[in-house]
Amino acid sequence: MMKTRLLTLFSGVLIAGSALIASAVQGPADTSAKLNAEAIKAYQAKDYVRFLALERRALELAPTNPRVIYNVACGEALQSNASEAVRLLDQLLARKLDLGAETDDDFAGIHTTKEWTGFQSRLAGLRKPIIRSEAAFTLAEPGLLATGIAIDPRTGDSFVASVRQRKIVRRTKQGAVSDFIRSGQDGFLAGAWLAIDPSGGLLFASCAAVPFMSGYRKEDAGQSGLFVWDLKSGRLVRKAMLAADGKRHFLNALVVDRDGNAYVSDSGASGIYRLRQGADRFEIFVPDNVFRSTQGLAFSDDEKTLYVADYTDGVWAVNVATRECRRLQEPSDAWLVGLDGLTRVPDGFITVQIGVRPQRVLRLRLDADGRRISDVRILEMNHPGYSGPIQGAVSGGSFLYVANSQLDLGNGETGEFASDRVLPTVVLRLALQ
Numbered sequence: 001m002m003k004t005r006l007l008t009l010f011s012g013v014l015i016a017g018s019a020l021i022a023s024a025v026q027g028p029a030d031t032s033a034k035l036n037a038e039a040i041k042a043y044q045a046k047d048y049v050r051f052l053a054l055e056r057r058a059l060e061l062a063p064t065n066p067r068v069i070y071n072v073a074c075g076e077a078l079q080s081n082a083s084e085a086v087r088l089l090d091q092l093l094a095r096k097l098d099l100g101a102e103t104d105d106d107f108a109g110i111h112t113t114k115e116w117t118g119f120q121s122r123l124a125g126l127r128k129p130i131i132r133s134e135a136a137f138t139l140a141e142p143g144l145l146a147t148g149i150a151i152d153p154r155t156g157d158s159f160v161a162s163v164r165q166r167k168i169v170r171r172t173k174q175g176a177v178s179d180f181i182r183s184g185q186d187g188f189l190a191g192a193w194l195a196i197d198p199s200g201g202l203l204f205a206s207c208a209a210v211p212f213m214s215g216y217r218k219e220d221a222g223q224s225g226l227f228v229w230d231l232k233s234g235r236l237v238r239k240a241m242l243a244a245d246g247k248r249h250f251l252n253a254l255v256v257d258r259d260g261n262a263y264v265s266d267s268g269a270s271g272i273y274r275l276r277q278g279a280d281r282f283e284i285f286v287p288d289n290v291f292r293s294t295q296g297l298a299f300s301d302d303e304k305t306l307y308v309a310d311y312t313d314g315v316w317a318v319n320v321a322t323r324e325c326r327r328l329q330e331p332s333d334a335w336l337v338g339l340d341g342l343t344r345v346p347d348g349f350i351t352v353q354i355g356v357r358p359q360r361v362l363r364l365r366l367d368a369d370g371r372r373i374s375d376v377r378i379l380e381m382n383h384p385g386y387s388g389p390i391q392g393a394v395s396g397g398s399f400l401y402v403a404n405s406q407l408d409l410g411n412g413e414t415g416e417f418a419s420d421r422v423l424p425t426v427v428l429r430l431a432l433q
Helices: 032-042 048-061 067-079 082-094 105-112 114-128
Strands: 005-009 014-017 133-139 146-151 158-162 168-171 179-183 188-197 202-208 224-228 236-241 251-256 263-267 272-275 283-286 295-297 305-310 313-318 325-327 339-345 349-353 360-366 371-381 391-395 398-402 423-430
Touching: 005 360, 032 048, 032 067, 048 067, 048 146, 067 082, 067 105, 082 114, 133 168, 146 202, 146 391, 158 188, 158 423, 179 313, 202 251, 224 251, 224 263, 236 272, 251 295, 263 295, 305 339, 313 339, 313 349, 339 391, 349 391, 371 423
Parallel strands: 146 188, 188 251, 295 339
Antiparallel strands: 005 014, 133 423, 146 158, 158 168, 168 179, 188 202, 202 224, 224 236, 251 263, 263 272, 272 283, 295 305, 305 313, 313 325, 339 349, 349 360, 360 371, 391 398, 398 423
16 A cells, blocks of 8 residues: 655654655645645545545646655556556656656556566666765764764864764874763763864753664653764863653754854754753744755855754755745755755755655755755765765765664664674764766
């Protein structure tokens, strides 16, 4: 049957849609979303004729939306229209998108057709790796489940946050590895994101409680916060914790401005908080009714605009002064769902796209006014070392990112952890040209 694919990273708190086939359509008008919602109800009632008719109408209003294209392909396959189903799937392949048709039961009825055989051959071509990186370093300690990475521009030292071990590892430029903070130090929870304030000599880290982190207690449930340490001494400078309010919170993406003010996204409730320099209490910067799942933050060069990656809806721009939010348009052949992180480079951003298959690293170029994304390029895709690739950092003309966070080894509901399958953490270095 047609599936809603969800990637649950942390304790069911950070829920980011992969294909999200059954979600609301981001079409040019509300009508397409309503049609899609009606179509899903028809599908669930096994009224496949009505499902297809409604999705076809939605496609007329949103002709480039991959979610709708895929749903129509499902409907065509359920009506044994192999030629039309494959034609639509080929449109997605042309955009280098695999939404999982090969394992979707909706297409089982056309598996013996020549059209399907041809589609499988073309799908195999899409799965060929594009590799332009090299291994930067490996952290041998098993079971880190590494996520955030930051690089001190003054020393070249790399800092990596661990979800499982609730600590931050430092690797010097010379290759020496040690714990910057030990497991659970200062009350630190499962590490999510790191950012460095070089002028203040500070390391910022967002975190939250997850059931498969070391030392998890039931009373930890729902906790999330932002910690700040002195880079030289490792001393905790301050921390701010979100107050319990009954909502599902997960502080995640993090960026620090030149004045030392930290902005952190809440991937659970989807808002953005600001922690002013020296403060230990958050203020709401963007409320939780604007975005769906905030997964990346980056400033414009003048810091007048805060760019936001919404996992389900592409890239947005927030005017820092007025807090006005607007979505950036992208090229018609691009689909910017599933972005994890936004790392600023002179002409735009580097981001890891994990919500589509094959997973990839993208370069997003902004137009001269910074008001739209003018170009989307795949820098790396389908790397054989991927096992949960995740957001990274730019240093010395290269993008460094964790190839194998291995977050799927932890069960966010039960707390179970597949310790027998853990591997060393590999950080890749991708040269930017």
